[in-house]
Amino acid sequence: MPTADRHFSEDASRVLASAQFINTHSQDVFVPQDGVKRAASQILTRMQSVGYSTADWKKHTLTPSVANSQAIEWIFLVDALNFSFWSDQPHCQYSVTLDGKTYQGYWTLCAAVNRALAAGVPVTDAAYYAKASDEELAHVFRGDEGVESMPLLGERIKVLREVGRVLVDKYQGRFTNLLACCEGSAQRLVHLVVSEFACFRDEHQFHGHAVAMYKRAQILVADIWACFEGKGLGRFVDIDSITMFADYRVPQALCHFGALEYSPRLLEFLRESEKVVREVGELNAQQCPPTPGLLPPGHPWEIEIRGNSIWAVECIKRCIEESGTPVNAILLDFYLWDYSKEYSKEMQEIPIHLTRSINY
Template sequence: MARSGIMSPADSALYIANNSKHVKIHEEGIEKLCGEMLQSMVSNKLEIPDTGASIQYLSKEDPRSVDWIYVADALNFCFWSYSGAEKWTVDGHSGYYALEAALSRALKEGHNVTNPEYYSKITADDLRHIFRSDNDAKVPLFEERLSVLHEVGSVLIEKYNGTFTTCLKQASKSAEKLLRIIVSDFPCFRDEAEFKNKKVSLYKRAQILVADIWNFFGGSGWGEFEDIDKITMFADYRVPQVLVYFGAMSYSDELMDNLKKDILLPSGSEEEVEIRGCSIHTVELIKRRLKEKTEGQSNVQVPNSSLIDYYLWCYRRKYADELEKVPFHKTLGIFY
C-alpha cells in the first residue's frame, strides 16, 4: 500500500505503538469506547453523530463531484487555532467545514474550483477571496494551500487528463491501488516520517480522499472499492483527542503538560508520530474488538476503520465543549 521501502499505515502504526514512549494504548478505554459505539448501532449499522452542519454539496450525479472531493481533500489540513484565538470561519462554519463552505460558495460565485486548468494557476488574490472569512481570522498556511493547488492541478493535467476520475479508473475499484497512485504521483500527499530508524507512513489526506469518495457515493459507482477495509483511520489532531477522552490512549505527564501549554510539536517529531501512529493502531484494535463483540449476530455491519474515524471525528464536533477538557496536539504542516 505504501511506497517502496516505507511501511504501510497499518504496519507503521503497529511498529510505532510497540515502540512508543510518550503515548500508551489502554484496553479498558477501548472497551469503554466500544460500548459507546455499540449503543450507536442503529438498524445493525453504526450511526454517525449529527454535527448540525448544513452545507450544500454537489449531487452524486454532478460530473464535478469527484473533482470537488479531490480538491477539498487536497486542502484538508491545519485548521486549528491557539487556545482562545479567533477561528477562521466561513458562513458560520469553522475547521474543515469552513473549507467546504468556502469551496461551495466559490462554485456559486462562478469560480471553477473543480477544474485544474483554473486552480493550477490560481493567483494568491483569487484564493484569498475564496478563503475570505466571516471575521478577521485568516485561513492557516495560506501559501502552502496555494502551492498545493498548483501542484495537484498540474499533475492532473500532465498525467490524468485533467480529472481525478482518471485515477479512479486506473485503480480498478481497489482502494490500495488508488492510495498508491495518490502517494506516488502527488508529492503533497506523502505523509511519511522516520521513526526509530524505520520509514513509516500515516497518509491521512490520501486515505481520507479514498474514503470520502467511497462514503459520498455509498460504495457504488465511483465509490466502489472492493478492499475499502484496507484503509486505516485518518490520523489528525482531533480523533486522538477523543481517544484520550475515553481513556483508549494516554499521554505521558511531560507530553500532556506541553499540550496544555500550546507548545507546537514539529511535524515528524517523535511525540507527534507517536500520537498519530498510536491513534491508527487504537482504531484497528477497536475495529477488531467490535467484530468480536458482534460475532454471531446476524446482519450486523461491523464498521471499517474509516467509519470509526468518521464516528469519532463527528463525536468531537457534536460534543466540542466537553472534549475541550482534553488538549489536542498542535502541529503546523500540510499533512492533516
C-alpha cells in the same frame, strides 16, 4: 503473486504496520486494551442507536448531495487542502459565512469552495486552480470581515498548483481519470495519489524506521466511498484495508473514550502548549521535551499520538468485529470526528496537539 500485485499488497499494510511499530516503540502514548474494550462497547452502542452509516456523509449541509463526477472533483480539491484548521487566535478565528450560517474549522474550506462555485468560479477545475493567481485564490478562500486569514494559505496555494499541474499534464485535468486507473482498489488509489502528488506523502522517520500515515490520501478514498455509498465509482473491493485518518480531533475523542492515554509529561506539555500558543503565538523547539508551544512536525510525540490513534482504532475495530458486528476504520473515524465536534465542550479538558502541517 505478480510483482505489481505484491507491491500494492505491501502498500495496503504499510500504514497499519507503521502504526503497530509506533505503538510498540512508544514511550509517552499508549493504547490500553481494557480501555479499548470499553470504548468499543460504548462506540458500537452509540453508532447503532443513531444508525450511523455511509449515508451520514451526505447529510452534512456542505458536502455534495449527488454522487457524480462533479462530486469527485469537489472531493479531490477539498481533500488536497484538508489540513491545519486550528487557530491560535480564537478571538478572530478564520470563519466563512454562507447562506446565513457561519462555519469554522474544516467546514470553512467546504463553505469557501461552495461559495466560489455558486459565484461561477470553476474552483474544482484543475485547469483553473493550476494557473489561478495568488490573488484569485486568496479571494476564493477569503474569510469573514475582521477574522484572521485561512491558516497556511500560502501552502494551500502551492498544493493547488502542484496537483493541478499533474492532473492537467497527465490526466486531462480530471481526477476522475486518475480514479479510473485504480481498477476498484482503494490501495491502488492511495498508491497512485501518493506517487503522483508529493504533497500527499505523509511519511516520517521514527526510531530509525520509515513510517507512513497517509491521512489525506486515505480520507480522499474514504470520502469517495462514502459519497457513492460503496457503489459505482465509489466501489472499492479492499475498502476495509483503509485505516483511520490521524489528525487532531480523533485522538482527543479516543482519549475521551479511554482507548488512548498520554504520559504525565506529555499531557502537561499539551495543556501548557494550548495556553502558550493562544497567549503568545506559535513557539517552536526541537528538543524533547520541547518548550511548550507548537509541537514540530515529525517530533516523536507527534508521531506517537498519530500512530497510536491509528492503532487504537484498529483495536476497537477488531473488538467490535469479535462481537459479530462488521465495521471498518473509516466509519469509526467518521463517527469519532463527528462526535468530537458535537461534544467539544465535554472534551475541552483533553488537549489537542498543536502542529502546523500540510499532512492533516
